[in-house]
Amino acid sequence: MVAARITVNGKETAISPAAPHTTTLDFLRDRGLTGTKEGCAEGECGACSVLVARPGVHKPTDWVAVNACLVPVAALDGQEITTSEGLATAGEPGTPSTLHPVQQEMAVRGGSQCGYCTPGFVCSMAAEYYRPGRCAHAEPSDGADAEHGPNGFDLHALSGNLCRCTGYRPIRDAAFAVGTPADDDPLARRREEAPPAPVATEYTQDGRTFVRKETLAETLRVLSERPDAVPVAGSTDWGVEVNIRSRRADCVVALDRLPELRELRVESDHIEIGAALTLTEIERRLDGGVPLLAELFPQFASRLIRNGATLGGNLGTGSPIGDSPPVLLALEASVVLAHADGEREVPLTEYFTGYRQSVRRPGELIRAVRIPLPLSRVTAFHKIAKRRFDDISSVAVAFALDIEDGVVRKARIGLGGVAATPIRARSAEAALEGRAWSAETCAAAAALLRAEGTPMSDHRASAGYRAAMLGQSMLKLYAQTSEAVSA
Ligand SMILES: Cc1cc2nc3c(=O)[nH]c(=O)nc-3n(C[C@H](O)[C@H](O)[C@H](O)COP(=O)(O)OP(=O)(O)OC[C@H]3O[C@@H](n4cnc5c(N)ncnc54)[C@H](O)[C@@H]3O)c2cc1C
Ligand code: FES
Ligand code: FES
Structure with a gap:
């Protein structure tokens, strides 16, 4: 070499x-x-x-x-x-x-x-x-x-x-x-x-190795053979671990240029986004084609971070305050997991199993994220943080609603920052579906949203504030969209 x-x-x-x-x-x-x-x-x-x-x-x-x-x-x-x-x-x-x-x-x-x-x-x-x-x-x-x-x-x-x-x-x-x-x-x-x-x-110094393979198959083989290997894409999370927490890996395996993880395909019934495309690449290539993602990107970190950060890395951390999971939950996305033994598709609702834990097995990678089509027409992403840009969410809420003839036919709400994992707001969704899109319906759903999850108090926000913001988010969505929906 x-x-x-x-x-x-x-x-x-x-x-x-x-x-x-x-x-x-x-x-x-x-x-x-x-x-x-x-x-x-x-x-x-x-x-x-x-x-x-x-x-x-x-x-x-x-x-x-x-x-x-x-x-x-x-x-x-x-x-x-x-x-x-x-x-x-x-x-x-x-x-x-x-x-x-x-x-x-x-x-x-x-x-x-x-x-x-x-x-x-x-x-x-x-x-x-x-x-x-x-x-x-x-x-x-x-x-x-x-x-x-x-x-x-x-x-x-x-x-x-x-x-x-x-x-x-x-x-x-x-x-x-x-x-x-x-x-x-x-x-x-x-x-x-x-x-x-x-x-x-294959760069080795003092017993530690950085490996970049040309194909996904070769990469999966390394991951199967070396359980100690850490897969890294944009390194915007891993780099912080290395610098601030002094984490070291005996073997780091690069994912960021694998062609199989860098495809973006629009099919008749879904969009598939490669796990190693950067958020900037996805933003520019979709060019507003998925409005909920278009609303997410400017609120996700900074341009410098988005130039490296990937969806695979955001889901790979399993963080309950990652910003893409609420959006992807509202879009009913699934993840395509690749292993040396083969591939499987897992709905995102079943992906997270506990605090920073997921169904992903050792040696398994996220190859892509799939978003089903057609998309819901009423969508919004509300990130509540201390700063408008480049800050970590205290709470994040994503909405995707189908409203026909003034009635909510389908409601999907993804939440971040209120439980050990990102979650769907099932009771608020049920309170919206089949009901008129009205101030009364939204007030009832907002009350249920406030009770979703088990928010904690920490240095970013109190539990009470987080719960209050969930309810406000529902009311804000209604205030922002009621005229457009009834027009
Ligand atoms: C200053 C700053 C601001 C930030 N702001 C935000 C923010 O606003 N919102 C937010 O959600 N996050 C934020 N982050 C966190 C980070 O940028 C994101 O989580 C990002 O999406 C990580 O992607 P990456 O490719 O850089 O991951 P990496 O650092 O490369 O990897 C992160 C983890 O995911 C795993 N991984 C990577 N790719 C895959 C894959 N394909 N399959 C399986 N596992 C994989 C790695 O093994 C590692 O454990 C911020 C980080 C910094 C430093
Ligand atoms: S000129 Fe920017 S920190 Fe001094
Ligand atoms: S030193 Fe790199 S962002 Fe501050």
């Missing part, structure tokens, strides 16, 4: 002697690329943001910003990354470097004071600068709002970046001032060529 290598700012470099769990952040800094900073080491601040060349959604290659503190460098064997240093074009020796257009705007608009967060901001900003489809509006006001600039810049691209001293207005000014890449811009041109292919990797 060829030694593991990574291309950083156009230069190929050996990954050895980094350990298999060494983060891309530590790897870069150890090699003198100290523009990439560590703020939190848990995906919260964006100081470590770098650009990775990934399979594109609308072009062959996208420059995707990710948290270098969460991704093990071994996962980038054969891949290309660009850091803040690589954005600036080095000038002739003795002459100053030329700033990249996003760096230039940050500089002239006062977007940087102490500068600690700035390299991370410019990498996230550059990813949005190069996003295919981002374009200036004919009229500056056309399509521009508080969260989108007249240049089409989506401010959510920066939702995973924190700044403690500049204040966000000058940073937003810089973002909304960037133009479009020049024709000879090397990173823009790179998008037109194929992305780096995934590379089969």
Whole structure:
């Protein structure tokens, strides 16, 4: 097997002697690329943001910003990354470097004071600068709002970046001032060529191994043979375990580029979403085709995290406060589980068996999530958290209702944060079905919703608050949709 290598700012470099769990952040800094900073080491601040060349959604290659503190460098064997240093074009020796257009705007608009967060901001900003489809509006006001600039810049691209001293207005000014890449811009041109292919990797240091196989069958074989192996996709959960809880695995098995886990298929009676597609890829490829998922994505972490996070990883953690399970429960989704012995499909209602436990057997992977069609027309996702964006749910509620002639024909409600597992709100669903879609029906269902699950009190919310929010969520849905439904 060829030694593991990574291309950083156009230069190929050996990954050895980094350990298999060494983060891309530590790897870069150890090699003198100290523009990439560590703020939190848990995906919260964006100081470590770098650009990775990934399979594109609308072009062959996208420059995707990710948290270098969460991704093990071994996962980038054969891949290309660009850091803040690589954005600036080095000038002739003795002459100053030329700033990249996003760096230039940050500089002239006062977007940087102490500068600690700035390299991370410019990498996230550059990813949005190069996003295919981002374009200036004919009229500056056309399509521009508080969260989108007249240049089409989506401010959510920066939702995973924190700044403690500049204040966000000058940073937003810089973002909304960037133009479009020049024709000879090397990173823009790179998008037109194929992305780096995934590379089969078996990288061992000090008795620990990072393995990437080319196919699902080979991957399942490794998992069957090595019960100690940890499968990892985007590493947005696993990376936190490694950095903050010092967890180490003797064998990590990469899932993120397995072709069998990266398909998105729309069939006549269901949609199948590969477990290793990132949330950003799903969001952009579905393009609003599943409105409940479209409502979930902007509320799930930050763009930086969504660029790595997968549905397989979200369900794989078994967390009762994961945001996708309530939505997938309301959509009546099932999971396709793959094992070396074969595949099976399990309804999500039967998948979770206890706190962070599921029916998934050792050696078994989530290959895909299936959502039956047709979709219910009245849907909503309410995430109650302390911050509007990039926060963990105190409670999450997803609704999917079929309402015909003013009568609720079918109701599916998924809940997170109120029990040891994500659950369906069965009694509230029964109180809605067959009844008129009215304030009285919703008040009765809201009363039952308040009693669903066994919410706990913790540092995020009290049990009483969680129960109250469940009821409010039902009333909010009615207030938001009653006019549209009766129209
Ligand atoms: C700053 C920050 C903010 C976050 N905000 C949110 C949020 O708002 N909402 C939310 O729900 N979560 C949030 N998370 C948690 C995390 O991003 C999600 O759980 C994400 O979906 C995990 O996906 P991943 O691919 O990165 O998983 P990984 O970290 O790669 O894996 C997580 C676990 O799932 C297992 N796994 C991965 N893929 C599979 C598979 N195909 N089959 C079986 N098991 C698998 C792994 O073995 C591991 O145990 C946040 C995390 C961070 C760091
Ligand atoms: S160091 Fe804070 S997100 Fe990586
Ligand atoms: S410029 Fe100091 S933290 Fe942002």
